[in-house]
Amino acid sequence: MKKILVAGGAGYIGSRFCNELSNDYDITVIDLFWFGDHLVDNIKRIKKDIAELRVDDLKDFDAVVFLGGLSNDPMAQFRPDLNFNGNSSIPTYLAYISKQAGIKRFICASSCSVYGFTDNQTLTEEDFVKPAYAYGISKLQCESGLMILEDENFRPIMFRKGTVGGFSPRMRYDLVVNTMIMSGISKGKITVNSANLWRPLIDIRDVIQGYRLALEADLSISGVFNLSGFNFTIGELGTMITKELNDRGYNVELEILENPDIRNYKVSTNKIETQLGYKPRYTPADTIKELFEKIDFSKYDFYTPEFYNIEIFKEVI
Numbered sequence: 001m002k003k004i005l006v007a008g009g010a011g012y013i014g015s016r017f018c019n020e021l022s023n024d025y026d027i028t029v030i031d032l033f034w035f036g037d038h039l040v041d042n043i044k045r046i047k048k049d050i051a052e053l054r055v056d057d058l059k060d061f062d063a064v065v066f067l068g069g070l071s072n073d074p075m076a077q078f079r080p081d082l083n084f085n086g087n088s089s090i091p092t093y094l095a096y097i098s099k100q101a102g103i104k105r106f107i108c109a110s111s112c113s114v115y116g117f118t119d120n121q122t123l124t125e126e127d128f129v130k131p132a133y134a135y136g137i138s139k140l141q142c143e144s145g146l147m148i149l150e151d152e153n154f155r156p157i158m159f160r161k162g163t164v165g166g167f168s169p170r171m172r173y174d175l176v177v178n179t180m181i182m183s184g185i186s187k188g189k190i191t192v193n194s195a196n197l198w199r200p201l202i203d204i205r206d207v208i209q210g211y212r213l214a215l216e217a218d219l220s221i222s223g224v225f226n227l228s229g230f231n232f233t234i235g236e237l238g239t240m241i242t243k244e245l246n247d248r249g250y251n252v253e254l255e256i257l258e259n260p261d262i263r264n265y266k267v268s269t270n271k272i273e274t275q276l277g278y279k280p281r282y283t284p285a286d287t288i289k290e291l292f293e294k295i296d297f298s299k300y301d302f303y304t305p306e307f308y309n310i311e312i313f314k315e316v317i
Contacts, residue, residue: 001026004215005061007050007094008068009043011035012175013109016168017067017208018043025215028061031068034316035306038169050090058101063215066091066108069138072174073113074310076135079317087138092145099154106146106156107214112200112228114140114160115265120198122231124268125160125224132263143224155222157214162200162228162267164207166287167294173307177201177284180238181291182302184245184252193259195235198266200228203282205290213276221275229280231266237284244288 002025009018009029015038018027028044030053039045050068058064069086070076076083095106113136114129121127131137139160146156165177173182176199184190210227232240235256242254272278282290305311 002062006065012168012172014067015170055097055100063105064098073135080134088141108158110158110160111139155219158224159227162202166204180241186302191255192238194261197264200267202229203287225272226267
């Protein structure tokens with residue numbers, strides 16, 4: 001089996017990704033385990049800061065997947081210094097020593113946040129990017145660092161992911177689909193701040209599909225790819241989730257506000273579909289369905305601090 005090092009593999013995406021692929025790959029996770037350990041037993045664990053890795057630590061691996069760093073705008077705004085270190089410097093350093101160790105495939109988590117604010121056009125990887133917040137800026141810096149390293153012996157793939165939703169052994173409720181479900185069930189209300197703003201959304205199962213395809217892709221393929229599912233306005237999403245919850249017997253109202261935001265983007269997945277054979281399979285309605293299959297919400301505490309990255313982040317730094 002291919003030996004894969006997953007940096008930051010104990011988080012929301014990493015836990016489900018590593019668990020589902022653990023029978024197909026020899027997986028080692030390096031993580032500080034801020035959010036607990038939800039990995040299955042056949043995954044090797046290294047509790048260590050990624051910055052402490054050296055070239056010799058990587059020599060036995062066939063590929064490296066970076067899922068670490070700070071994961072959203074609130075964390076980045078709370079500690080922008082750690083954001084730029086964790087989302088830009090650290091993955092670039094890891095890519096640098098991976099290349100020195102002879103590892104050709106390096107897969108890295110970027111974000112559609114790099115697109116910033118656009119005038120409602122559907123964006124490709126070739127379109128202009130100008131993020132306005134620290135999180136998006138740091139992700140764009142990471143992309144630049146990895147592309148500098150790219151050559152015939154080092155083939156990075158960077159995924160500009162849409163906003164992820166769905167079930168993981170390590171849940172989060174600070175992501176828009178999951179947040180709306182939490183708010184609707186626990187408060188009886190879903191609040192939409194800016195109904196006309198676009199967001200690219202992706203179910204966590206489609207994220208895993210993308211990463212699996214990247215691990216198996218021919219080394220001729222590299223570069224930046226939009227990894228997303230379906231584009232929704234926040235108003236459309238709120239309306240759909242409100243209806244889904246009401247159809248399930250909850251009494252949920254939808255509140256529409258008009259608060260300004262400078263993040264507005266929708267993306268094309270044509271490149272990843274053409275080059276990697278990716279095809280999104282799960283809509284937000286499918287995301288809701290799986291969450292209800294996996295979680296008994298009648299006996300559930302949505303306000304466990306572990307479910308919110310910023311809460312744990314404030315405790316551990």
